[in-house]
Amino acid sequence: MGRGRLEAFSDGVIAIIITIMVLELKVPHGDSVHELVPLLPVFLSYVLSFVYVGIYWNNHHHMLHATTAVTGAMLWANLHLLFWLSLFPFATGWMGENHFAAMPTALYGVVLLMAAIAYYVLQQTIIRAQGPGSILKQAIGRDWKGKLSPVLYVVAILVTIWSPGVAEAIFVTVALIWLIPDRRIENVLARHEA
Amino acid sequence: MGRGRLEAFSDGVIAIIITIMVLELKVPHGDSVHELVPLLPVFLSYVLSFVYVGIYWNNHHHMLHATTAVTGAMLWANLHLLFWLSLFPFATGWMGENHFAAMPTALYGVVLLMAAIAYYVLQQTIIRAQGPGSILKQAIGRDWKGKLSPVLYVVAILVTIWSPGVAEAIFVTVALIWLIPDRRIENVLARHEA
């Protein structure tokens, strides 16, 4: 199996996840602008999750771009990642509806953490299959973003007991770290193709 | 990354948006024809949004057809556009359920405006990446539709205070302007390929 099918299926699942998250934004019954006020935290948590799913889609594509042969282990590591991503709408909705209360914020952090671990597992599965001289291994280099993120998620989860607001600030910070364009993989691939 | 993945992912998200909008048409409990009467404004707002999303899908494809290399900036500009399109089901549902009341109509206009701006930003991102002699720049020409639409949306938003009906008429007018087949991009591309 080539990587085309894996990409297409992942694209499908991620496209659906990113779109059904918006269903948590329930249409209010009244027609006044005041009806929108309680929706603000739901909207903000949607924006945060949209950016996170966008980052995952982006990185997932770069990662598969550095992959040629697809093994059974990769298929399941990929489904494992999609499983945790599929919990984003639930975690996002719970956090938004409860105005960033402690427990829902902690659960959101747990889902972010599990997705980050699943991404790492998929990455290592590909690197192991590529053997020594793995293009992906060269491409990710020291992978400081991939290593720092889970640590920050754990800190955020612990910090929710004391202040959910600080936890949210950490989630936003991690998203910003990833939004800074990551040209590592592109560079290594460009060098290989040259 | 080629434009194929970007097209496929955008197609997926737009296909889902256009389809979940119809979920706002809630199945009534009774079986008489009178049950359908309160659904009429919901249906009409669905038709309007279906046409708008159809126009975006159409133009989006023509735009990407004039794009070869895809940069990280384009990926994020595209996700930004998809974000605003993903709010169509919410804005459509709120406007329809409240029978085109002032505030929901204004919000619908805001979502249309933000999507138009996001489309413009994506267009400029591609043109900037293509440098002087950009095919897309030639293709869109003076882009009077792209420049007129946001102005009309702003007028419609302001007009809702006075008459939501006039605002709706403006939304319908803008949709009709875009429905007139736009052969500009096709023409320029055809000339380039000749």
Add this chain to the structure above:
Amino acid sequence: MGRGRLEAFSDGVIAIIITIMVLELKVPHGDSVHELVPLLPVFLSYVLSFVYVGIYWNNHHHMLHATTAVTGAMLWANLHLLFWLSLFPFATGWMGENHFAAMPTALYGVVLLMAAIAYYVLQQTIIRAQGPGSILKQAIGRDWKGKLSPVLYVVAILVTIWSPGVAEAIFVTVALIWLIPDRRIENVLARHEA
């Protein structure tokens, strides 16, 4: 624009329509087998609509297989067809929840009729664009199924006043007529390729 994008987008929308129809099968609260009894008509109407959407998907693919260049008119004729198909979940749910009562059955017939007309319009749009010697025109031949179906839908709609059961029987009959494999287009294409 080639036909690939049109196929992919239509596939996406049809896949979503066929899948969200099942959401009308609401999970009951109790755990006894008696909870399933009121769901039976909902289930039966789901089966009928699943078969209809399957037939449309099937025929749509055969039709596009006989199409090479895609024009703007085809794009909009295709969106028009998808619009009526997108009303299947609503019409199916209303008919199922009201145990095949007269009005919901009539509305179901109207949606079937409009989808059949939209399909016919799309077909004629492609034939007109292909000009004399159109492959599609040869492929569909006398198109007796396409001409008979709308007539039967109109009969079924009128008959609901007298007996919704007869209308349902007509819907099932039309589905069976289409289920009989249609080798016309395949044959003509095979002859052309030979």
Add this chain to the structure above:
Amino acid sequence: MGRGRLEAFSDGVIAIIITIMVLELKVPHGDSVHELVPLLPVFLSYVLSFVYVGIYWNNHHHMLHATTAVTGAMLWANLHLLFWLSLFPFATGWMGENHFAAMPTALYGVVLLMAAIAYYVLQQTIIRAQGPGSILKQAIGRDWKGKLSPVLYVVAILVTIWSPGVAEAIFVTVALIWLIPDRRIENVLARHEA
């Protein structure tokens, strides 16, 4: 029609099924951790179904990989399989909300059984179309997993009267049997390509 369209449409439907299953995990209203306790069985049944749909996606792809020409019979055998898979969200939700009670567990078993039969029918349809020397026939070999699974599902359905817990254990066991990587088809294909 090549197998590409069939794969793409099936991918779309399966991606949507796997994702809408998570919608049964309804966002609770309170913000305490105790709100999550009643969701645990819903979550567990989601995990089980996610794995099952993942297995189907996996096997479906391997099966189509050993298929070249697609016939009308295959299209309908494939839609028949997708129909039963589309009932996973309903069966999963009912079983989860009722904490693995007898009847919902039995229905879950029935859906698993019907999907397994539909898969077998699709497989035989492809083998029959390929005629003697069918690659797929060689690839599946004695197909002991495909033959054992329906038997175990029937046992599980019968056992729910006595103990739903044993039935669940059987469902988990069958999933584990399939999760063991199945290199049969890959091996035969590799030999053919060599």
